[in-house]
Amino acid sequence: MVDQLPFEKPIIELKNKIAELKTFTTEKGIDLSGEIEKLEGRLEQLEKDIYGNLNPWERVQIARHSKRPTSLDYIDRLFTDFLEFHGDRLYGDDKAIVGGIGRFQGKPVTIIGHQRGKATKENIKRNFGMPHPEGYRKALRLMKQAEKFKRPVICFIDTKGADPGIESEERGQSEAIARNLIEMAGLKVPIICIVIGEGGSGGALALGVGDHIYMLENSTYSVISPEGAAALLWKDSSQAKRAAETMKITAPDLFELGLIDGVIPEIRGGAHRDVDKQAGEIREYLEKSLQVLRDFDGITLVQKRYEKFKNIGEYNHVSDVTPVE
Amino acid sequence: MLRDIFSKKKKYATIPSEQAKQEVPEGLMTKCPQCKTIMYIKELKKNNLVCEGCDYHHRLSSYERLELTLDPGSFQEFDADMIAKDPLEFPSYLEKSAQDREKTKLNEAVVTGEGTINGIPTVIGVMDARFRMGSMGSVVGEKITRAIERAIEGDKPFIMFAASGGARMQEGVFSLMQMAKTSAALNQLHEKGLLFISVLTHPTTGGVSASFASLGDINIAEPGALIGFAGRRIIEQTIRQKLPDDFQTAEFLLEHGQLDQVVSRHNLKETLGTILALHYPNGEE
Numbered sequence: 001m002v003d004q005l006p007f008e009k010p011i012i013e014l015k016n017k018i019a020e021l022k023t024f025t026t027e028k029g030i031d032l033s034g035e036i037e038k039l040e041g042r043l044e045q046l047e048k049d050i051y052g053n054l055n056p057w058e059r060v061q062i063a064r065h066s067k068r069p070t071s072l073d074y075i076d077r078l079f080t081d082f083l084e085f086h087g088d089r090l091y092g093d094d095k096a097i098v099g100g101i102g103r104f105q106g107k108p109v110t111i112i113g114h115q116r117g118k119a120t121k122e123n124i125k126r127n128f129g130m131p132h133p134e135g136y137r138k139a140l141r142l143m144k145q146a147e148k149f150k151r152p153v154i155c156f157i158d159t160k161g162a163d164p165g166i167e168s169e170e171r172g173q174s175e176a177i178a179r180n181l182i183e184m185a186g187l188k189v190p191i192i193c194i195v196i197g198e199g200g201s202g203g204a205l206a207l208g209v210g211d212h213i214y215m216l217e218n219s220t221y222s223v224i225s226p227e228g229a230a231a232l233l234w235k236d237s238s239q240a241k242r243a244a245e246t247m248k249i250t251a252p253d254l255f256e257l258g259l260i261d262g263v264i265p266e267i268r269g270g271a272h273r274d275v276d277k278q279a280g281e282i283r284e285y286l287e288k289s290l291q292v293l294r295d296f297d298g299i300t301l302v303q304k305r306y307e308k309f310k311n312i313g314e315y316n317h318v319s320d321v322t323p324v325e
Numbered sequence: 326m327l328r329d330i331f332s333k334k335k336k337y338a339t340i341p342s343e344q345a346k347q348e349v350p351e352g353l354m355t356k357c358p359q360c361k362t363i364m365y366i367k368e369l370k371k372n373n374l375v376c377e378g379c380d381y382h383h384r385l386s387s388y389e390r391l392e393l394t395l396d397p398g399s400f401q402e403f404d405a406d407m408i409a410k411d412p413l414e415f416p417s418y419l420e421k422s423a424q425d426r427e428k429t430k431l432n433e434a435v436v437t438g439e440g441t442i443n444g445i446p447t448v449i450g451v452m453d454a455r456f457r458m459g460s461m462g463s464v465v466g467e468k469i470t471r472a473i474e475r476a477i478e479g480d481k482p483f484i485m486f487a488a489s490g491g492a493r494m495q496e497g498v499f500s501l502m503q504m505a506k507t508s509a510a511l512n513q514l515h516e517k518g519l520l521f522i523s524v525l526t527h528p529t530t531g532g533v534s535a536s537f538a539s540l541g542d543i544n545i546a547e548p549g550a551l552i553g554f555a556g557r558r559i560i561e562q563t564i565r566q567k568l569p570d571d572f573q574t575a576e577f578l579l580e581h582g583q584l585d586q587v588v589s590r591h592n593l594k595e596t597l598g599t600i601l602a603l604h605y606p607n608g609e610e
Contacts, residue, residue: 118516162535164555164563169573170581173554178508178539185509186516201492201495202504202535202554209505221499223492223532232494233416247497259498284540300511309509312502313463314412318432321408 001278005061008269009048028322051268054218057241059250060226062218063197070129071098071113071156074196078286079104079111079281087138091171095137096127096163097207099142104154104187104286110146112139112207115318116197130163133176136206140180143187147298148192152190152290160225162203175208184209185305188298192262192289194218194282195251196271210306213259213290215251215279217266221259222249261314344503356525359549373590382527382547382590385438386429387408387453390486390526394594395440395449402438406469407561411495417493425456434489437472439481443598445605448476451456452488454528459489462496466503467537470538481522482504482601487538491531504536511540520604522597523551526527526582543600545586546575547593 004012020040023034054062062068075082075098075174083104086093099112099296116129119120124128146153162173193210199221213222224232228240229247248254251263264285296304328354331489348539360379369376373393374383391400409422435458435605450472455599463511464574476483492500510592523541525534527550535554538544546552561568571577575587589598 011428082571151563162464162554164559166560166564166568166572168460169553169555169560170540172583174534175539175583177535177554178504178537181505181508181536182512182515182540185505185512202532205501205504206535221367221498221501223497224494229494246413246415249493249497254498257498259502306509309502309506312506313467314410315464315467315495316408316410317409318406 001302003065003067003272005058005065007050007054007058007061010041014039014046018043024180045324046072047244047268051094056198056250057226059218060220060244060268062270063220063323065270065272066118068197069275070118070273071115071158071196072229073275074156074279075102075113077113077276078283079109080106082111085138085142088134088141090137091134092132094127094138095125096131096159097135097139099139101146102152104290105282107290108149108151109158110151113196114159114207118156120200129159130161131159131203131206132163132165133171133173136176138160139207140183143180143184143191145188150189150205150310152192152293153187153210154286155193155210157189157193157199157204157207157221158197158219159200159203160198161200162206171179177202177304180206181209183310186302188302190290190293190296190301191305192286192293194285195260200225203236209305210295211301211308212261214262214264215254215260215283215291216264216271216282217251218270219251220244220249221251221254222247269294272315287304326590332561351454354491357383357423358461370588375590378553379470380548380589382549384454384488384527386455390441390451391449393590393596394451394597395442395486396444399440400414400449401440403475404437404547405432405466407433407468409496411416411460412463413495414496415497415609416525419458422457424555429453429455431456433475434461435468437466437468439475439479442484442569442594445482445598445601446479447482447532447601448472448479449486450485451486452533454488456509456541458494459528459533460491460500461487461489461503461507461536461590462493462500463503465489465493466500466506470510474595476519477514477517479576480517480519482522482605483514484522484524484539484597485537486524486526487533489529489531489533489538490560501532504532507537513564514527516561520601522600524593526550528552530573539583541585543585544583545593545596546578547590548575550575552578552581 005177021032079102084100098115098207114129117126191210193208193213197217226240227237229243231237254260255263267273356363357376359381362378411418437450443454466597521541523544525546541580553573579587
């Protein structure tokens, strides 16, 4: 299988062995059901051991899996009457961000998400999920529209980062991201953000200033990619595995640090194993989150959101480390 | 050997100290990194650390900047004693921070406080690129946020001099979230109808350029300052071609509509003074 990840090798080998025995049984007519049953028990245990104890680098690999569900996969399953809207009204339509309106459990919402492709052709069309400034400006336009019509905003975060290119700089990538941060901070409707794959730096955060921030269990959120960090730290991008551990970028790590509101459990082996079921997990979190947030008026939401972000940060004072005599 | 005593040749090469490498040396002369002219430091300082030959704007420390910008004796510092914590237990982060404190005599990469410009009170923050490349971690984000809150409480304008390589890697997502935090604080300032002037100085890149530094009611930059989102090397690797020399300079941004003005350091205080006077009190003469 092309899609298998290195750490899944023992599982795949065992699965192949079971399959072999099964063919043997049917072809040769020898009953090996006892043996097969034993191996299937072992497989169950092996899967539990491997998928239940994923290290950060293994999670990074799942987050980057080519089959990993994208924003549109979840939008299809979670919302009805979804209408995609295009363009920032200023420059163009960025296909690395999708957005529009639809219903969640009958009620109107605005949905915005980074959009990657799964195959090369679509990835090129979507710029590998790396938005240009017009993508962020489209997102902002849809958020302001949501505010006008008082519907909650749901953001799916899934990007390696904002596009690093000449044109993005010329059109103000920095300003586009910064503008979203300040406008999201002041948006008078609920904002729920869910990291579904990779949350790469400022390009992710530009859809990430929400009242509730959740991450799928095998997604990541980071200020710099593990490869980038390794290159800077140890002048060696092959140390990415080590950087992934040091940087604390996985959902469980970030939850423990108090930086996100919840970890959405994933299907064993990763969300790509069963998209329908995974969407079901997300639905539960969205439902609960919306229930809580619908009780607050716009001003309260903005104030609470400000306090939430204001409280993020760890610092000392000189007197904490150098005793005053 | 006896001959060694008379030998004029030095036995050991002198390696410039860390400090000498990083900033204008405390010696008599210095060399302009742009036009390579050798000049007296005294003369350079008299000229606001701007090269007389080629107009290159040398880096200023936070306190040098405050001295050039505020009325003499008017500065009162906020939160001077805040220093970095190490939430990720990142290898050698605290040691490096301590080294930078030693080297720069600053506790962190930003100095905040209040003072007056031509008699008009303002809250002000100045980043210092010598401290961890001016990167923004929790302390920088918190100090800027508190300064903005002081401006809100005191009904004062806020001026921020950015000089930063971006978010501080060693604090991971804590650093990333400071972008949201400072921007959210600016939203509060904005709601109060207060003025924010962002001055982008060399260099203003990454997470700082993509947050508060781009959010001024008025954005101005010093000539030649490097300002951009992505690093030059990353862009060159992505597009596989060399970028023009003026790419991501203040002048490039002005040309592309990203800045209100590029202002020489010699005129900066006057410009800030005029902007403040046009806004406070009530913009009337």
